[in-house]
Amino acid sequence: MFRKDYLLRMVEEMTEAIGKVFTLKQQRKHAEALSELDELLRRNFGLNSSLLNSLPAEDVIELFRFRGIIEVDNLQQAARLLEEEAYIYGEKAKVEGIDDEERQHSLDEELIRLMKSLHFYLYALNHGANPKLLDAPDRAESILELTKEYERPARTEKQLAMYREQQGKYDQAENSWYRLLHVGGEHPVNYRHDVQAFYERLSELEDAKLETGGLPREEVEEGLAQLNREMANG
Known part of the structure; x- marks a missing residue:
């Protein structure tokens, strides 16, 4: 109290x-x-x-x-x-x-x-x-809109990926992980295990939840397979 x-x-x-x-x-x-x-x-x-x-x-x-x-x-x-x-x-x-x-x-x-x-x-x-103390979710979304033309620091992109997953917006979370692996980030290899864990968490969810989150099971499996190939190739 x-x-x-x-x-x-x-x-x-x-x-x-x-x-x-x-x-x-x-x-x-x-x-x-x-x-x-x-x-x-x-x-x-x-x-x-x-x-x-x-x-x-x-x-x-x-x-x-x-x-x-x-x-x-x-x-x-x-x-x-x-x-x-x-x-x-x-x-x-x-x-x-x-x-x-x-x-x-x-x-x-x-x-x-x-x-x-x-x-x-x-x-x-x-x-x-x-989240109700300062309407932080709405404020974060507003800043994301204001800064959408700029590349976010890798550390912030990772937080965004985690947040989108928390929201159940799995397709948007995947987009952030993709940017870390293929677009931004000085050392994308550092994020591969994070992304692998992301796909593995999703693979345990029900099909309906994945569909609602914009990332059907086949896309989860495809993303994980692609990542495993990249990790195997170094």
Whole structure:
């Protein structure tokens, strides 16, 4: 009960701060809006935006480990703040009169934060976060739509594959694994055992569930056979 009340208080505080940030954005007070979010990160988590955006995602996640467990509900709150930062930079890029270099910088900062936020949302959802606390599923889908033209980091693509499987969207999960093996990723061989385990999990499901998930049994068997051939050939 204490932890639930604690989380709700944090969410209420964050919601209030984001409302203030929204007003500052409307007034084009972008620096003040960013400062407000940075202060909330510092106060709630002892972190700051610069640290969250400079460290690799895996290292940031470790900062949320307490007594051996990643506090995923806190992580998704940090994701929400980074997401809001991204939108501020997106608004900065639209300001008339700024030069091309400054506009591109703002767009780059927006994308960095959207990708990092997406990774944290997916990781949190894959590891037991409360999906209703911040509407994280809807927020993740929104960011996926906003960033659909960009290649996702391999670590994020893996989280997306796991999340799609969790949702029962097996065809979309397979698409993410395919991208890791054949399109992106510096070391696709590292993901072969993950993909093999994915197909083996699906092979244990009923035909009707596979059909509903968009990946009929014959396609599962075909995918696993193809992967086994690739692994045999090195």
